[in-house]
Amino acid sequence: MIDALLFSKPFTFLACPPIAELKDAIDSLNALPGHSRWLKDEDIIRRVHVPAFVEQSRQALETLVPGRSLMVDSLSERIRHTPRVLQELREHGPEVAAAAHSYFYWRYSADVLGRAQGIPRSALERQFGRVAARDGAHKIIWDCPCCDHPARYQVDGLLASQRSSRQGGFALECDHCGHQERVYAGFLHYGRLQCQCAACKSYVGILAYDMARAARKLAENIENYAWIQAAETLAEIEEYKDESLQILYRRASPSRNAGSFAVEVTSGRHESMAAILASLDPGLEGCIEKNPRGWALLCELLREGVVDAECLIYQEADRERVALQLSLLEEPSPKTEGLLQKDLETVLQGYQPASRESFVAWLKASMKLGLFTGKFCTAVEVTWRPNVQRCELVARNQDGQPRKLPDNATPRAATTFAASSKRAPHADAEIEAVTLLRSLGYIIVAPAEIEGHGYSRLGECTPLNK
Structure with missing residues (x-):
């Protein structure tokens, strides 16, 4: 049952x-200094830093499996079009697959090359199952958005300004003013709330009054x-x-x-x-x-x-x-x-x-x-x-x-459909209701039970017997 x-x-x-x-x-928490700057200056990241990221990812992959980057290059068109997960990318285990993902992301993804030339994120997700290559291998020194002193950035993926709410992310730490910020997949990970620098404390206070x-x-x-x-x-x-x-x-x-x-x-x-x-x-x-x-x-x-x-x-x-x-x-x-x-x-x-x-x-x-x-x-x-x-x-x-x-099927009670009446319990209206239910298949009543309740003529008037 x-x-x-x-x-x-x-x-x-x-x-x-x-x-x-x-x-x-x-x-509005997403309108952080670092977040806004990242969206504004992504073209600079692509021109200045992405080539180094590609080479770092390639070397990491080659260290694990020599020649693996060439194999990934040969699969680029298949990854773009195939609806299946390619076993060649998974045969060496999760560590190698993660390294291959990192290399492929920085070498071929639409986030980096643009929609016209790059491979869509959906194809990468189908093969690798992750939103961005968060291996922590790609780091740069860039000005802090709060104090303009050099800060340490970890780059795990571009935000791809055309769809920023769905893409990769970054993290930064400034040793001078203490500013800390983390943005992944377009969402703030409490970076501003946990940061104790003067700029963030002021921002949080203003937001509290607004809310x-x-x-x-x-x-x-x-x-x-x-x-x-x-x-x-x-x-x-x-x-x-x-x-x-x-x-x-x-x-x-x-x-x-x-x-x-x-x-x-x-x-x-x-x-x-x-x-x-x-x-x-x-x-x-x-x-x-x-x-x-x-x-x-x-x-x-x-x-x-x-x-x-x-x-x-x-x-x-x-x-x-x-x-x-x-x-x-x-x-x-x-x-x-x-x-x-x-x-x-x-x-x-x-x-x-x-x-x-x-x-x-x-x-x-x-x-x-x-x-x-x-x-x-x-x-x-x-x-x-x-x-x-x-x-x-x-x-x-x-x-x-x-x-x-x-x-053991339980029949529905005929009185569900019977009109309220002070007449005898086996009035014509109730007989009509039982007849309707039986004809529709909602109740199964044995002939002996019908006759025992006074419905002797029910079988004769049932539409199924006409």
Whole structure:
């Protein structure tokens, strides 16, 4: 028997008004002196330093495997066009593959040569699986962006200004003023927040004042917003259930996804609902959790009646806090549970703009929880199960091959469709409801049981027997 699937609606806090304001302010952290200078002067890096980087990478690769750089050169066109991973690049182990990646990146990548001549990053990712060649071998001395004294730069990849948010990075350390900065794949790695130089301290203080109002609004509203998401999810499920009843009354044809789902359920080829959903939408395989496409597919199947859904929502007095905790701290590991709870408390308390330490702690906690970028699961436990009877009927209509329902299949109660009435329990309306359900294949009632309940004429009037 296919087991149930526990899946709650994914959502993001970005819809909460203060979040967008905070995200814009955090994005401004990327406007660092070093970061801005790197984007501005990448052409200088290409002209002056890249030739040395190519030679350093080639020598490192040749040291590991003599002649390997020539082999990599011979594969350049294949790497550009092949959809497969070339085994020749992996046969000597990860250390050699990393060195080959470094050489290939500086010698052939579109980041270095430009889009017209270079090989796209997607081709490199397919072969090497990393965003940039972060081997730490390429270092230069360049002016510090804060004090103009010589600083040590480690170059791990160009930012490629046409798509800076997705590309490589650099790190710098200045022994004169103490400025430290690290940017990888377009994202700041707390470099500015951890730096203790005068320029960064001043910048962080200004940013804290700019963000203070939005941060207070977030701390005040985030619990309530999480609860609203949970309540709206519950209402959405109930609406789809009601809509499925209307579809049954109209005897509407099932959707393509509903038909495919029913066939897979009755075939017994899959052990779980997750496997069936992945077969309907290959993009869900391995990433069903927090995937809006998975939620949309399940809701469609619920609306078509081929799955049932049960919801559990929390009604405690402090339900807003409960909803928030369940959304953010879903299945925490024992090692991180206490830390995540501490981060959550830090976010809800807000911060004092005048205190740099308070602001840094709040911002780090927000980013660890993923408030500005991550998706969370709504704090409603939704259990999804196949509706076996409906699946049997839909599958039979799909391929024309009748299938016998399992003996332990539980029939749906006829009173679900019966109009409210004070007449005898076996009134004509109830008989019509049972007749409709039986004709649609939703209930299986033995003749002896029908007669025992007073439905002696049911078999005569059933459309299937006409």
